[in-house]
Amino acid sequence: MTNTYKSRADVPDKEKWNIEDIYPSIESWEADYHFIEQMTAKLKQYDGAIHDGISLYLYLSEKEEVSSKFNLVYVYGMLQSDVDTRDTLAQSLVDRAKQLAVKLSAATSFFMPYLLSLEESTLKEYIQNEPRLQYFEKDLFEAYRYKAHVLTKENEEILSHLGEALSAPSNTYNMLNNADIKFGDVTNNEGVKVELTRGMYSKLIEDDDRNKRKEAYKAYYKPYLQLKNSIASTLAANVKTNVTLARLRNYPSALEKGLFGDMVPKEVYENLIAATKGNLAPLHRYTAIRKEKLAMEELRQYDLNVPLVNGIKMEISYDEAYETILNALAPLGEDYLGTLKIFKDGRMIDVRETPGKRSGAYNLGVYGVHPFVLLNQHDDLDSMFTMIHEFGHAMHSWYSSSHQPRISAGYSIFVAEVASTVNEVLLINYLLNKETSDEIRKHLLNHFIDQFRGTFYTQVMFAEFEKITHEMAESGKPLNVEVFNQLYESLFRQYNGDEVVFDEEVKYGWSRIPHFYRPFYVYKYATGFASAIHIAEKLLAGDETTLTAYLDFLKSGSSDYPLELLKKTGVDLTTPEPINQALKRFDALVSEFAQI
Template sequence: MGEVKRQKLREEIDEKYKWKVDKIYESVEAFEKDFEILKAEAPKLKEYQGKLKDGKTIYEFLKASEKYSRLAEKLLMFAYLRCYEDTSNSKYQALKTKVDIYLAEFGSYIAFFEPEILALPTEELKNIIKNTEELKEFNFMFDTLLSQKEHVLSKEIEEVLALASDSMQAPDNIRSMLANADMRFSIIKGENGEEIQLTEENYSSLIKSKDKSVREAAFKALFGEYKKLENTFGTALISSIKNFIFNAKVRHYKSALEASLKPNNIPTEVYKSAVKTINDNLGLLHRYVKLKKKLLNLDEIHMYDLYVPVTDYKSEEIQFEDAVEIVKDGLNPLGKEYLNIFDDGVKAGWIDVFENKGKRGGAFSWGSYDTMPYVLLNYNYELNDVSTLAHEMGHSIHSYYSRKEQPYQYHNYSLFLAEVASTTNEILLINHLINKAEDRERKLYLVNQQLEQIRTTVFRQLMFAEFELVSHEELEKGNALTPEDFNKIWHDLNVKYFGEEMVVDEEIDIEWARIPHFFSDFYVYQYATGYSAANAFANNILENGEAAVEKYKGFLKAGSSDYPIKVLQKAGVDMLTPEPVEATMKTFESLLAILEEII
């Protein structure tokens, strides 16, 4: 027998492929020293309580709060990144836990600020800001705060809510432990008849198998396990939604949807318009399903057939250094400055490239105001990994620009904007690869990749959004919901979205239980709006060159210095209209036409 291929240990990975976390702290001892300073000094913030009545004191509090918040974020980054390098390392697990516990306490130190500021008469506060030169840089922050005045509670209630925040996460934590720790899936037969222990990790590969019996078995085994636990999953989700509704009512919002969107000045109509626009264009998805059925030569198409590649094309093995060059070629329309930042980031140790034993799965970009951006990858030499590199570096360069150009209070862009820069990079890259492709199978593969991206990021996420909307509205009306109700809502949505060609298997009814995003209220629609905004930016950059790039860089530099809708509008994308989503539908239609032409 040949040697079993095993995951490398952390220490076996070449240093040049590891992120440079030591640029945050050189050692755990240096971390501990700053942690002790934070614990000793941060409680001083509580001394400002009851004293925020003049510009000088308000400014002093804001700068002190910034100082300790920045230090807390830096500590958080070190502990989390070290833990994610090897989640089995008990030393770093302990650091992460210690930081988590402390940050809940830290939040209570500053919980009084908003209610105390908003307890001041509005005109008095405006005069304080107007007559205090140092507070000018906080103008937009105060405008935003005043716009939320009716939703901020007394300092006593805000402090209680801050202390209860960890408990309010219980439904999400229960769901996570159930799905990630307690569930055990059955053994199924693979393509060569070998026995495979099904896991969430290998399901994504098995559902793409060319062997129908393999993907059907994986599909039924996976959702069969979720079905067995539907009552627990259902109770957790109902509890989570009730928490969001409770928060909305306590803070005097008309609905949980408004509570989620209004703090960023996003009208609820943006959400509802996106859902309506996708419903108006479901014929395109039905056309795609029909085309996929033909490409796969199926008598009938089932839910478990959706992820099967339409071609046998296999990407060549792509070394990481080559992936960097491919991405740079794809991002060339963004100009020299952008590419230089990309290059510098790779060389400076932003990226943790390869998997190792115990390393956190997936990919992300993260960082704080006083650290460089960090990118976690689990690079596996495939074309998808190249796209992931482009995506995560899009996040990181967005963060780089916003931290460089904005003061601390405006450096974090909102969730509504979070996926725009990353997806713009992906779209530019795949357009470049499609245009370069001469081989029929490669072009077919790439076109279908982009169609799948829109199907999963726009159609699918807006189906998720519709599920959330229906579920919340039912509970807000006072109607009871059961797991059976969730199953029916989910089934009916799948029938509507995928059309009459699709056999909507009963196993799919429980899929809602598999979606962790439902525990982050009204989050998923932003993938769809983000993709649509990115599609608009990418098209504009490709059509209009340098002028469009400058507008786009303005977006990257804006952070949260204005409301997200306005940040996009200034850069030429208006999400208050259905235009960006409709334009994405036109892109989807044009890709369908290319696919039909190829075959």
């Protein structure tokens, strides 16, 4: 059974991450904070004082040191705040770090306009005269790609001072969504009304009892409907901020600004949507199978997650899940498995849901320390898949940090979802292969189809919602509750088909998606999933060339552009082939399930 904790203090230390790995005390944190303050003032003095290779190197090396320490300062507060969003001391550390970030950004805002004022021949001369600059060479010349999008020194400084204000819509939504929202009541097994939590919802929405699903669904959406105007305001402001920044920086569109850093052509994004919209038939077929299997006259949104195989409740303890994960990832080799064992023993994982803890799950790689993985474990199949997903991210962070210098150790979000999804595909394959019970195999197949639907189709639907809302803002059209509702309802119907009967809550789905506050992020789940399907199937076939290429990919950080890194594993997303292959795989899964 899932352990339920009323307080973080009740959770065993071995199931909590140890943030003393970052700073042993608050005094150590304060020391670095004050060091950054002093160095920020020093960095500002380089404005107008960089005239040769030596001064350029000194500025860049000092800025890297300050940025590295700032990352530790911010993460230390963030990790404490995330395990209890009500903790005012932790929140004050985060707030102070954010204020420091604004000062640091303002102090260094002169540099990009300065760099782009140099002739490339002058920069080459600086590097030739100061060999230590070779460490920064790739990033320095990458900056010239942004030349058309960098403003004057004065305007860059103004924008940097506005950083905190411009992030207000996202920050406001996060506080509403994680700290302030109170869900409605549901009836527990003893017949007593209790307040719904996110963790309870994820379980109840899969319950065999339709009345429980409906009650949980209504209770979950209740605060979003109550706050619909406030949330519409934050989302509209966020979209308009993205559009305004794109215009100020001379991008053709907010979408192209969002894709520019990864050097992804907008055609990759548009082709993803077009290919998916052209292959909705298998998803509609699966929805029809769901309606038939559940023997319902009317299929509703709260019926879309209940397992279609009755009587299978897989309770999997945290320790058991960890062992299963290690077995499933055997195709990745002993070094991979040995490292993953360290995560658990080294207290790099925060396991349990507790009051005030941030919802969901994530990995945060901290260069020079180690990855930190946040979970809200519920000892079931979904929790095990969430674990192996985040471990994929964590291993990517570990490998990149171990094999790349600081400047190229961070990897693009575009490639991040590949590592996590490869792990998920390996897990479902392992579970299906070792399971002898037909009923459990059907349950696992059902689970994988639902996982595919959520990670691929749903994310493409979200990506289309983002694209359309930004285009509306760019053409001056209003964004409000009614507009968001109409668009979301239309897309939901297109993707899920006509079998679903709509409750009022369906059209408010946009209001509960935190990823909408990270512009043009969600499509990367789908491209990552398609890439992972390709890689995992070759790994399972024992392709040693792919294994070597994939481990090298994990070690590559940001040493090349994302599309180029993926090409080295055999995946070319500039062609429709990986997307089409993934969609064929989904079609085959649905056909197999239909036969059973």
